[in-house]
Amino acid sequence: MSKENRLLKVAPILKPYALEPHFVEEFGRVQKIYTNKGVFALKKINPKHGGEFIRHVQELFQKGYNRIVPIFPTVDGRYAVLHENELYYLMPWLANEEKENxxxxxxxxxxxxxxxxxxxxxxxxxxxxxxxxxxxxxxxxxxxxxxxxxxxxxxxxxxxxxxxxxxxxxxxxxxxxxxxxxxxxxxxxxxxxxxxxxxxxxxxxxxxxxxxxxxxxxxxxxxxxxxxxxxxxxxxxxxxxxxxxxxxxxxxxxxxxxxxxxxxxxxxxxxxxxxxxxxxxxxxxxxxxxxxxxxxxxxxxxxxxxxxxxxxxxxxxxxxxxxxxxxxxxxxxxxxxxxxxxxxxxxxxxxxxx
CATH class of the missing domain: 3.90.1200.10 (Aminoglycoside phosphotransferase (APH), C-terminal lobe)
Structure with a gap:
């Protein structure tokens, strides 16, 4: 897929987050998105299994467990966006450089x-x-x-x-x-x-x-x-x-x-x-x-x-x-x-x- 097509595909998904994509790299089901507000990870999942895991993540945050890559809400408070029968959620992009063996x-x-x-x-x-x-x-x-x-x-x-x-x-x-x-x-x-x-x-x-x-x-x-x-x-x-x-x-x-x-x-x-x-x-x-x-x-x-x-x-x-x-x-x-x-x-x- 060309650079332009990737941008066109993710733009409507990122709109509820008030983000404008500048560049997209694909890593399987995860995309690295360079935007006007920083670098993010966009993950695609099956809509049938979407809501349950987000609830578990929120539950863990509420109990004080913060070693989970956070899921960003949209401007109107949703934790996932449904687009063309696929569910997407947004996270920060972590460098993931190995500092230990x-x-x-x-x-x-x-x-x-x-x-x-x-x-x-x-x-x-x-x-x-x-x-x-x-x-x-x-x-x-x-x-x-x-x-x-x-x-x-x-x-x-x-x-x-x-x-x-x-x-x-x-x-x-x-x-x-x-x-x-x-x-x-x-x-x-x-x-x-x-x-x-x-x-x-x-x-x-x-x-x-x-x-x-x-x-x-x-x-x-x-x-x-x-x-x-x-x-x-x-x-x-x-x-x-x-x-x-x-x-x-x-x-x-x-x-x-x-x-x-x-x-x-x-x-x-x-x-x-x-x-x-x-x-x-x-x-x-x-x-x-x-x-x-x-x-x-x-x-x-x-x-x-x-x-x-x-x-x-x-x-x-x-x-x-x-x-x-x-x-x-x-x-x-x-x-x-x-x-x-x-x-x-x-x-x-x-x-x-x-």
Missing amino acids: RFERHQLLFRELARLHTLSAREITISKEERTEHYEKTLLEWEKENEFLEGFIEACEKKEYLSPFELMFSLSYHDVSQALQFSIKRFKTWYEKTEESEKARMVVIHGKISTEHFLYDDRGYGYFTNFEKSRPGSPIHDLLPFLSRTLKTYPKKSEECIEWIYTYLKYFPFKEDELLLFQSYFAHPGAVIKSAESYYKGQSNKGERKSVQHFQRQYWLLKNTEYILMRIEEIEAQKAQAKAQAEAQAQAQEGAQN
Whole structure:
């Protein structure tokens, strides 16, 4: 699109803001607009999802959370403009120059995410029936996955010659099965501890946490943007997708992921039941099981080599996740031991004084 056409297209959108565009640069769904009153970011979104996320952003501002790229109102007070069946909203354009390395950038992101969750946290009522229904439905799905794994390995063991995929599945079966059993065990423990509870902690979740959605201004302060998928939910719904994307790589012992998780937990500590549920969902080997099911049922159109590669990538994710969970287990055990020792010393000192 030519320079003139871009200006003609954005001019009616910017008119309600009393802005005159001078130059436009396109960055996907975001446009960098140079105007008579400065530089702005104009974002296009689906009108069906427009009003809800703006309400969540305003709610967070009202609660004192100001590390969100602000959304500017029009002259008549609207926070979005509908134009040709598309919804647009306006923000300041942040320089987003990296003043920290990757590790520090993630540390700040997780600290700010914890603050966002802390300020928006509230308790909601969940009936015992709802909790039990969720538990039984999820457990049934996972037990069916376990039955599939056992059936597939039995079929492989009966064969004299295995395909490359079947061979890889056979070699990976123990790890996949162990991960599923760990996930089920944590899930059962969570239910046992919360069966009689009718409360749960909810927060406003960002919905798509990413370093690409955490921008820096010219002073080096970080701000969240892209809140279109924000909604009330459990805090783990922000953490799990981010960790899954980060760990979906070659096998590695990601100590930095441990640091990020515990940076978050320092500012937004999980309750015992929340940590159990986090461990259960985090450990669940859903991606690798789906890959195996797709191959077994003949639903994959990737071919043998690509099916093997896809399964291997999901297996690497499982192993990377396994390491993180093992380290969390170690850290939590050390914390419990230190707490027990401190309590024992306090009791001993109290006894000596008496």
